[in-house]
Amino acid sequence: MRRIGRREFDFRRQVAIMAIVNRTPNSFHDQGRTFELERAVEAARRAVDAGADWVDIGGFAFSAAQAEIDVAAEIDRVVPVISEVRRVTDAVISVDTHRAAVAAAALAAGADVINDTNGLREPGLAEVAARTGATVVVTHSLGGPGRRVMRPHYADIVPDVSAYLRERVRAALAAGIAADRIIIDPGHDLNKNTYHSLELMRRLEEITAIGYPTLVALSNKDFIGETLDRPQGERTEGTIAANVMAILRGARIVRVHDVPATVAAVRMTEAMLGWRAPVAPKHNLA
Template sequence: MTYLPPLASPVRRIGARTFDFSRQVAVMAVVNRTPDSFYDRGRTFALDRAVEAALAATDAGADWVDIGGVPFAPGPELPAEEEAERVVPVIRAVRAASDVVISVDTFRAEVAEAALEAGADVINDTTGIHEPGLARAVARAGATLVVTHSLAAVRGHGPRTPYPRPQYGDVVTEVAAFLEERVAYAQALGVASDRLVVDPGHDLNKNTLHSLELTRRLSEIADLGHPVLAAVSNKDFVGEVLDAPRGDRVEGSLAAAVVAITRGARIVRMHNVREAVAAVRMTEAILGLRQPAYLRHNAGDADE
């Protein structure tokens, strides 16, 4: 039996695009304008490379492009002004060329405000709203906010805090409770319920067993009633399961995304866009959420 998440507001207008998350899954591409991103190691750090990668992703079928200027992993602090200088030119260039949904991966209110003014539609905050001003900026712009779980947020520590041996009693129950509380906080700060997305934060202060458990029981996160973003692409939990380095995790990432969709994910954040789009569209068809592109095989007067 197909699990369908109990979405309070399944139809969402995000930027120039409308999504019916009761019947479709959005593919979010990843563009990191950082010299030290965990996956591409600076391949898209140069402005022209970042813009080129974002537009190539839209050509490959991505519904959404997520632009980041600072990695989640611990490291030296980057001033907000410099982070904005990394992401804003990419936003402007992509917005001028495409109506694709643009999100910016940031935890800073100042960066979020600059990104929204430049044309971003979504703020993807991996710290569970560390800065209240970020949610207020999203609310003022009528934009969408992704609320993500991480232990740094749970324990009130600053972003990019290391947790070498994260501990949970029941990781799914604890993540769900945190997301529910932070969604209420976002609403108290002015973000409308139909502008919220939740992300359980695969691998963010979690070990491989935690991330596998979250994937297996993702329906418990989807039961919160908000679209779930599953950021599973090329993560370390995929690598550890398959004993695969970063460049060899495509198949495992696709498998994780497909399972997440069957458990209620409605946005998947993926690096390998062409392969991800094909896997997602096939999964939608198998689940009865979309029709095939065409029907020819054994559909005419003669067998094929």
């Protein structure tokens, strides 16, 4: 069992569903629909009511196509949402940030996890996690949030990502973060093209073999849209297929926009794998 915040997960036979709540005006999927505080809090509540185990709250998009915001502005975006969501649920709350000061403020407001798409490279961030006992998500990216990477190149995407994650995990451990507080994420589409992300899907077991719970953030990503020639808003089926394949290859946390559809797909996958019983069977085997 692994305790994250107020909840426990048995990742040998359980998948955690992380709902995305972006308090940004320019998120690639939401396009600012949850930028207003009330809308962000309501989106989080709806997600938990629909079965999400976890809410991921962000105030700074990964895309390079955005205006820079300072630390104080990012704190103003995420802390009020975290405080309100913490008040009404015991679900895991993560803050999607790469900045130490934002992470510290978010944890003080009630967050349990630092979800860092910069791989703990920002000075002081690992130390904040170690000092507070927070769980961290260590994600692969080349440039990190807000930084443009033109034509990303890899000698071999999977070993390259794996080596990076192993090195950043070593850095996390050296900073004093406990091993049972580390989660890894290969960062599909983060400074990667569609072929890179598809190869990561095919060989995801090489990532999960690193030995830490693996999170995948696949929801409505461009590699799904480009594979199926589908615009934003028409990628639900592709997202579900990708998440199910990732679970079969060892992923144990899925980060998603469409919580109800994901809950159904994930719980059905768990049942087919023999990890959970049917909720309402008509006949017993006894």
